[in-house]
Amino acid sequence: MKSSVIVFPGSNCDRDIAVALKKLQFKTSMIWHKETELPKSDLIVIPGGFSYGDYLRSGAIAAKSNILTEVISAGKKGSLILGICNGFQILIECGLLKGALLRNSGLKFISKDIQVKILSNKSKFFKKYKSGEILKLNIAHNEGNYFTNKEHLDELENNELIPIKYCDRNGSIDLKSNPNGSINNIAGIFNNKKNILGMMPHPERMSDKVLSSEDGLGLFLSLMN
Amino acid sequence: MKFAVTITLKNDVLDPQGKVVGQTLKNIGIKNLNSIRQGKFFEIDLDESDSNKGEKKVKEMCEKLLANQIIEDFQIKKI
Amino acid sequence: MKFAVTITLKNDVLDPQGKVVGQTLKNIGIKNLNSIRQGKFFEIDLDESDSNKGEKKVKEMCEKLLANQIIEDFQIKKI
Amino acid sequence: MTVSKDQIEAHGLTFDEYKKIKEYLGRDSNLLELGIFSAMWNEHCSYKSSKVHLRKLPTKNNIVIQGPGENAGVIDIGDDDAVVFKIESHNHPSFIEPYQGAATGVGGILRDVFTMGARPIALMNSIHFGSPKNHKTKNLLSGVVSGIGGYGNSVGIPTVGGETKFNDTYNENILVNAMAVGLANKNKIFYSKAKGLNKAVVYVGSKTGRDGIHGATMASAEFDDNSEEKKPTVQVGDPFTEKLLLEACLELMKDNSIISIQDMGAAGLTSSSIEMASKGKLGIELNLNKVPCRENKMTPYEMMLSESQERMLLILDDNKEEEAKKIFDKWDLDFVVIGKTTDTNRLILNFDNKKVADIPIAALADKAPLYERKFTLNKLKKEKVEINNLKKIKIEDALLKILSSPNHSNKSWITDQYDQSVMCDTIQKSGGDSAVVRIHNKEKAIAISVDSSALYCKADPKTGGKQIVAENWRNLISVGAKPLAITNCLNFGSPEKTDVMGEFVDCINGIKEACEFLNFPVVSGNVSFYNETNSKSIHPTPVIGGVGIINDLKRITNIKTKENGNLILVVGKTIGHLGQSAFLYENFAMNSGPPPEINLLNEKNNGLAVLELIKKGIALSVHDISSGGILVSLAEMSMSSGLGLKIFKPKKLKNLYEYFFGEDQGRYLIELSKNNLKNIEALFKKNNVFHEIVAEVQNDTFEIEGLFSLKTKDLQICNNKWYEDFNAIN
Numbered sequence A: 001m002k003s004s005v006i007v008f009p010g011s012n013c014d015r016d017i018a019v020a021l022k023k024l025q026f027k028t029s030m031i032w033h034k035e036t037e038l039p040k041s042d043l044i045v046i047p048g049g050f051s052y053g054d055y056l057r058s059g060a061i062a063a064k065s066n067i068l069t070e071v072i073s074a075g076k077k078g079s080l081i082l083g084i085c086n087g088f089q090i091l092i093e094c095g096l097l098k099g100a101l102l103r104n105s106g107l108k109f110i111s112k113d114i115q116v117k118i119l120s121n122k123s124k125f126f127k128k129y130k131s132g133e134i135l136k137l138n139i140a141h142n143e144g145n146y147f148t149n150k151e152h153l154d155e156l157e158n159n160e161l162i163p164i165k166y167c168d169r170n171g172s173i174d175l176k177s178n179p180n181g182s183i184n185n186i187a188g189i190f191n192n193k194k195n196i197l198g199m200m201p202h203p204e205r206m207s208d209k210v211l212s213s214e215d216g217l218g219l220f221l222s223l224m225n
Numbered sequence B, C: 001m002k003f004a005v006t007i008t009l010k011n012d013v014l015d016p017q018g019k020v021v022g023q024t025l026k027n028i029g030i031k032n033l034n035s036i037r038q039g040k041f042f043e044i045d046l047d048e049s050d051s052n053k054g055e056k057k058v059k060e061m062c063e064k065l066l067a068n069q070i071i072e073d074f075q076i077k078k079i
Numbered sequence D: 001m002t003v004s005k006d007q008i009e010a011h012g013l014t015f016d017e018y019k020k021i022k023e024y025l026g027r028d029s030n031l032l033e034l035g036i037f038s039a040m041w042n043e044h045c046s047y048k049s050s051k052v053h054l055r056k057l058p059t060k061n062n063i064v065i066q067g068p069g070e071n072a073g074v075i076d077i078g079d080d081d082a083v084v085f086k087i088e089s090h091n092h093p094s095f096i097e098p099y100q101g102a103a104t105g106v107g108g109i110l111r112d113v114f115t116m117g118a119r120p121i122a123l124m125n126s127i128h129f130g131s132p133k134n135h136k137t138k139n140l141l142s143g144v145v146s147g148i149g150g151y152g153n154s155v156g157i158p159t160v161g162g163e164t165k166f167n168d169t170y171n172e173n174i175l176v177n178a179m180a181v182g183l184a185n186k187n188k189i190f191y192s193k194a195k196g197l198n199k200a201v202v203y204v205g206s207k208t209g210r211d212g213i214h215g216a217t218m219a220s221a222e223f224d225d226n227s228e229e230k231k232p233t234v235q236v237g238d239p240f241t242e243k244l245l246l247e248a249c250l251e252l253m254k255d256n257s258i259i260s261i262q263d264m265g266a267a268g269l270t271s272s273s274i275e276m277a278s279k280g281k282l283g284i285e286l287n288l289n290k291v292p293c294r295e296n297k298m299t300p301y302e303m304m305l306s307e308s309q310e311r312m313l314l315i316l317d318d319n320k321e322e323e324a325k326k327i328f329d330k331w332d333l334d335f336v337v338i339g340k341t342t343d344t345n346r347l348i349l350n351f352d353n354k355k356v357a358d359i360p361i362a363a364l365a366d367k368a369p370l371y372e373r374k375f376t377l378n379k380l381k382k383e384k385v386e387i388n389n390l391k392k393i394k395i396e397d398a399l400l401k402i403l404s405s406p407n408h409s410n411k412s413w414i415t416d417q418y419d420q421s422v423m424c425d426t427i428q429k430s431g432g433d434s435a436v437v438r439i440h441n442k443e444k445a446i447a448i449s450v451d452s453s454a455l456y457c458k459a460d461p462k463t464g465g466k467q468i469v470a471e472n473w474r475n476l477i478s479v480g481a482k483p484l485a486i487t488n489c490l491n492f493g494s495p496e497k498t499d500v501m502g503e504f505v506d507c508i509n510g511i512k513e514a515c516e517f518l519n520f521p522v523v524s525g526n527v528s529f530y531n532e533t534n535s536k537s538i539h540p541t542p543v544i545g546g547v548g549i550i551n552d553l554k555r556i557t558n559i560k561t562k563e564n565g566n567l568i569l570v571v572g573k574t575i576g577h578l579g580q581s582a583f584l585y586e587n588f589a590m591n592s593g594p595p596p597e598i599n600l601l602n603e604k605n606n607g608l609a610v611l612e613l614i615k616k617g618i619a620l621s622v623h624d625i626s627s628g629g630i631l632v633s634l635a636e637m638s639m640s641s642g643l644g645l646k647i648f649k650p651k652k653l654k655n656l657y658e659y660f661f662g663e664d665q666g667r668y669l670i671e672l673s674k675n676n677l678k679n680i681e682a683l684f685k686k687n688n689v690f691h692e693i694v695a696e697v698q699n700d701t702f703e704i705e706g707l708f709s710l711k712t713k714d715l716q717i718c719n720n721k722w723y724e725d726f727n728a729i730n
């Protein structure tokens, strides 16, 4: 399996994701944002971090970089694309995913371990999990408060385009288990064809038992053929 | 030629910052506050003497980068 | 009564955001840009009919909360 | 053009000092030169009041690669790995503008570490605020915390721990000390010493603006009521540029083109260029027209004294410019040759084709003033606290009061704003005795802890100095680490006051004694004087940042109790010392009596015994006993796991308050399974270590037999409340 990790100035989870992918024997190339060509790969990852310092709007400036033109056309052709945290923000800003990621409702950076519930495992990204499974993952962001209009929200809800929602340890999805104000506790969304996933939590941070859990590994396992 | 650009969240978009700022203002004793919304402001200096052309340039900047038109509106003023 | 408040960094204070935004505008092909500085914008709706009193209130808000006067200046306009 | 009396004064120089300047120059100085002298000779850069005392500290042993005197200290942790670390204060700027002050503090300490060729792997901090009742505190707290997070999170270095304290003494002088820890190859450490003639002096990083001009002078002057109005130009941090600078420098460091490298910290271009030249016994000549400037019409004075952030000075070997420039271009950073090294031993500055300054380097560095300030040693408080004279209070109420106090409350409100996990090597986050960070790709880790105890130091600076080193040592042991070395940040009032100077001298004596005994050398540090307002000094507050090594990732301990039925032992003797304790302070607003004595022999003995038990896998959870005594430490273990404890009354000591809240030093709590009790008794006997059983782990009830019974969950609620309430927007 080949993967490409796109690196922007200010990306800082690029090494972390590469380590997780390597663990599963992915062949990973790190692609600098100024490149104009993308190597053939089975998976494109846009990692977390603070591309361009999160200035203007998080992800807005990275969305204008050279390599994004390639990412967009790959996405439209059906390539698998995973955007984590800042990567999710970039996918939104470049239009591959719909909606907006606003400032956290508490107006503070939030970094902690949280729980998400898998609403549906019917996708290339989650097939190794069970629907209804609760995972412990880590979040670390300023702008993860997902927002979209009613129409799109219905579309997301009705077509299983929301794979994960924030929940508590018992799996209940409510205001109390919502860390950032995200509409309907949304932690990640797909595009219509389910080949592009954007998510705020970091699966790569839960890929090593020495550190915490391996709850995030299933995502990368699912992506292997 | 200088332009001022203000960018605000569209009305139907939740404004978490404005909400918290408004609440805080009330806490520190500011009364009569109906509402407050937060946005961005840019002061742009262009090397351009034709104000029509200038404004068009600034509009292009807003559309291409400064504003996210899915959630934001922008306003341009010559200053 | 509505007021518009713009908050800008004082001259000589580093504006890291403006710097990156300006560079990006140039990269995406905007020419003639001399400079761009980023600030904040607030739209404030007050339950107040006396515009003097209103302005005083808004000034108080700026001083107490909205602006960080060590690095920022503010401007108030009735709209 | 010569300078006036007023100008000399405005630069914080005395007339005697100016006389010296004239002597070194052989003439009057001009304003630019005066500014340069003032920056180099002030307390912050010259250490003129502290140097003679700092020399007493032990700074060497077989693992120290670089002690104090460079940007950061370097120690050897085996396999060619070196750990590079330092702590630094950013107190004054943070009081004036908490967000930017704290943020740029983090930025500065990160540069000190990566300047030496290390990739930063962890950040820590020690922050002290005034009373929560002071109207400034809330704002300062939230500004400082978001500033620390805002910078570290963006650069992508995990902030893994620290300490937060509140006390009236910091009402007008908060403390913000930031520590950075980096990892380097021990054969590729970079130093600031210049070598060779006619080598290119290169400016890299951000452009120079008018920020923080005279920041270093500000840090060396006390506040008065007007300081807030004066609004000095504070520096604004740009973590994005820092991240680029970090990556660009580390990329350039992969080959051997750098002869010398120095970050532009306090007194920017002035101190960095002089430091390089002085260490290399060379001269340096700069063309200031080449300095990348952010603003129009900047003067040489402004360029030399600006404290714009995210800048570095390099000296490159011959013919390396082109390759080096490519790297900085890639990262969109300025890269300009602004001068060269010379054999004149002078700092020569040119601007608009004129020589604008010409100063012998030695006058700015080696010959900077050095003072043996007068000092008076404090008299030790001797009175013992008579517990029977105090108002009656129930043990459980005293416990809850301590757990819900600002100083002992759970700090998640703070630490949830710090990315603790980025870089994917954080094994233990904040909340325990030390943070634990894995060495990337290896089966070993380092432990880091930051500690201070101003109340002890105020009551007796020498004992306090010793205690804080010992506590730091204990915290490292508690996670299973072998303590290696420390950095320190000495926060004090004005050195011109004999009693403050006495506190300083005594604290250093205490630190020295403990470090020597524990073989725990000081490899870097920082001194922050003039923490006082309207002549009122803060309590002496030395902050110790310690680093230890763990060579077996399977043998890392934390404070979480593990299993019902296990026993908790107190290791170390309990006398019941209540002077300066949290019990008195939180329940009776008293801070009387001497601090607890330190017996270094016991300290070492007990610590090494505990470490052995951890390495053998016998100690399942470990917590040192510090502020609040046995009962608070037990409660912390219980809250951490959610399991309860059945606590036994002591067999001998009668007074339960003294037993449960006494802050005797050199003690630990350890959890072990019952069938290991026999094994450890032999070991303890052999090493002469006192121990007794104090509790048994049970379901969810926290109780002392026959005294009180609480639910662990209620302890947690009580412990979690304060920060939320204090910071709530309602």
Ligand SMILES: Nc1ncnc2c1ncn2[C@@H]1O[C@H](COP(=O)(O)OP(=O)(O)O)[C@@H](O)[C@H]1O
Pocket: D044, D045, D054, D057, D067, D068, D069, D070, D071, D072, D073, D086, D088, D112, D265, D266, D488, D489, D490, D522, D523, D524, D525, D526, D527
């Ligand atoms: N309390 C201290 N103990 C040991 N070394 C110290 C102490 N204070 C300062 N130093 C050392 O003195 C040198 C100068 O410190 P400083 O001026 O803070 O460095 P920088 O200019 O890099 O910030 C450093 O090498 C530092 O480690």
Ligand SMILES: [Mg+2]
Pocket: D071, D111, D112, D263, D265
């Ligand atoms: Mg330095």
